[in-house]
Amino acid sequence: MHRPAILTRPATHAPSQQNLALFRIYVAYRSLLSVVLLIMLVSPNTRALVGVLNPPLYVAVALAYLATSIPLVGSLSTRLNRNQKLLFLVFLVDIGTITVLADTSGGMASGLPVLLVITVAASAVLISKRTVATLIAAVSVLAVLIDTLRLIVTGVLDSGALFPAGLLGLLIFGVSLMVQAIAHRLGRAEELARNRASDLYNLQRLNEQIVQHMDTGILLVDDEGVVRVMNKAATSLLAPERPVTVEQGRQLADYCAELAYQFEHWKDTGLHRARPFSITEGAAPLIANFRELQLNARRETLVFVEDYAPVARYAQSLKLTSLGRLTASIAHEIRNPLGAISHAAQLLGESPELSEADRRMADIIQKHCERVNQVVESVMQISRREPPRPEYLLVGAWLTEFVEDYLKGLDQPADITIDCGYPELLIEFDPGNLQRIMTNLLDNALRHSALATGRQTARIAVNLDFASHQCLLEVIDAGAGVPAADQDKLFEPFFTTVEKGSGMGLYLCQELCEINNANLSYQPTPNGHSCFRISLNQRAM
Numbered sequence: 149m150h151r152p153a154i155l156t157r158p159a160t161h162a163p164s165q166q167n168l169a170l171f172r173i174y175v176a177y178r179s180l181l182s183v184v185l186l187i188m189l190v191s192p193n194t195r196a197l198v199g200v201l202n203p204p205l206y207v208a209v210a211l212a213y214l215a216t217s218i219p220l221v222g223s224l225s226t227r228l229n230r231n232q233k234l235l236f237l238v239f240l241v242d243i244g245t246i247t248v249l250a251d252t253s254g255g256m257a258s259g260l261p262v263l264l265v266i267t268v269a270a271s272a273v274l275i276s277k278r279t280v281a282t283l284i285a286a287v288s289v290l291a292v293l294i295d296t297l298r299l300i301v302t303g304v305l306d307s308g309a310l311f312p313a314g315l316l317g318l319l320i321f322g323v324s325l326m327v328q329a330i331a332h333r334l335g336r337a338e339e340l341a342r343n344r345a346s347d348l349y350n351l352q353r354l355n356e357q358i359v360q361h362m363d364t365g366i367l368l369v370d371d372e373g374v375v376r377v378m379n380k381a382a383t384s385l386l387a388p389e390r391p392v393t394v395e396q397g398r399q400l401a402d403y404c405a406e407l408a409y410q411f412e413h414w415k416d417t418g419l420h421r422a423r424p425f426s427i428t429e430g431a432a433p434l435i436a437n438f439r440e441l442q443l444n445a446r447r448e449t450l451v452f453v454e455d456y457a458p459v460a461r462y463a464q465s466l467k468l469t470s471l472g473r474l475t476a477s478i479a480h481e482i483r484n485p486l487g488a489i490s491h492a493a494q495l496l497g498e499s500p501e502l503s504e505a506d507r508r509m510a511d512i513i514q515k516h517c518e519r520v521n522q523v524v525e526s527v528m529q530i531s532r533r534e535p536p537r538p539e540y541l542l543v544g545a546w547l548t549e550f551v552e553d554y555l556k557g558l559d560q561p562a563d564i565t566i567d568c569g570y571p572e573l574l575i576e577f578d579p580g581n582l583q584r585i586m587t588n589l590l591d592n593a594l595r596h597s598a599l600a601t602g603r604q605t606a607r608i609a610v611n612l613d614f615a616s617h618q619c620l621l622e623v624i625d626a627g628a629g630v631p632a633a634d635q636d637k638l639f640e641p642f643f644t645t646v647e648k649g650s651g652m653g654l655y656l657c658q659e660l661c662e663i664n665n666a667n668l669s670y671q672p673t674p675n676g677h678s679c680f681r682i683s684l685n686q687r688a689m
Contacts, residue, residue: 182214202252247291255299264288272327285324289317365453490517536578544571562604581660588653589623596627621682
């Protein structure tokens, strides 16, 4: 399975880790040096070079030097390199040991004092304070000069030995200062590199979080059509039933053959015309776009997958908005001549000399004028729709008062029951808008109940959806239900299943629900009746 290459988190204590590695190298050098110095005294070829002035002291100091390396080797796994005082002590011991071994071997003539250069260079790297590192160099120079003077006084060396001793002192100071400067610059460069690595890591993590939480699905596909990386949105759109961890490394065709075909067509021709597609039959439509990354060996491509439903809804909204403006202007122009026709038909019907056939024609004109006027009024309501003025409403008390007023306005008896188990439930809604919605839904429910049973009956049920924290306000009739073929068209403007209907009532109800942050949907009941459900946010209990 292909995995994306990601950065690793930079070490928090990178400088200490590097100093620890250098300290281990120096401890190894120091241990090896103590062994070599002992071997030089034992070997016949080098015996005359070391310890000639005082062999017992040479052996004792070399063995002690080797003994001091044992605890240092044992402490390599600890953070001893962080303790600057212990490091200072170690370097003083090394200076003293090398000075004593050089003294027993003839001083500058033995060449052993040159080893102090390595000690001073190591101290300049491992000791962070430059004054302390310079002090180590000064102690080394003093040790060389004092030892050389002592050997000159005792007659072992002549006064000419002071010149190489002075040159060695200058070399020690020069090496110390130079290594300190280099170590300081390297430290700053390492600090800068570490900060840049940390910034880059944080930026990558931020990019990953952004990509993972985007609503747009993003897939990284190589030239062979293999999905190397995909975010959560892509998984939810293309493979909602499978875990994210098993989705990388699959072929693009495993998710959708149409998507793989569009990808291959774009790769072959370089042209792409976005066409909606679905993963399975009845699933939400999706749309894909492709962007090639910078040229590399894999010719990787970014595939952007989006839910096409919001785009379609937005396009439908724009279309309906334009249609609303057009129809509003048309309705305004129709209103005046329609009023004149209706008034003329009314006057004509009141004429005593009118025959029965002509009177019937006048009635037909009057009825159709009323129907056209209903359409005009609905269109005008939509076009001049004002922002809602929401209020907090007790569902139980508001429904009881509304139903009482509604029944008083009917011209024939009706049976409307309220099933509300939450009388203290509080919702936020524009009462005028809610009254208009409920009036329209009850008109439809009573009409369809009367067509099916001969009685005008309806039931209002109030339920709670605890999973979504929503209040469900349902209007249920006793009719025959809406055919499955017509359910998707219920909320379209000018669609109606009743001869006298305008086809604008449910569309207007849905628009009023949306501006009040609610949703109106159709849910058929198990026994085949119709249920129009208003889902709105629950405010209090």
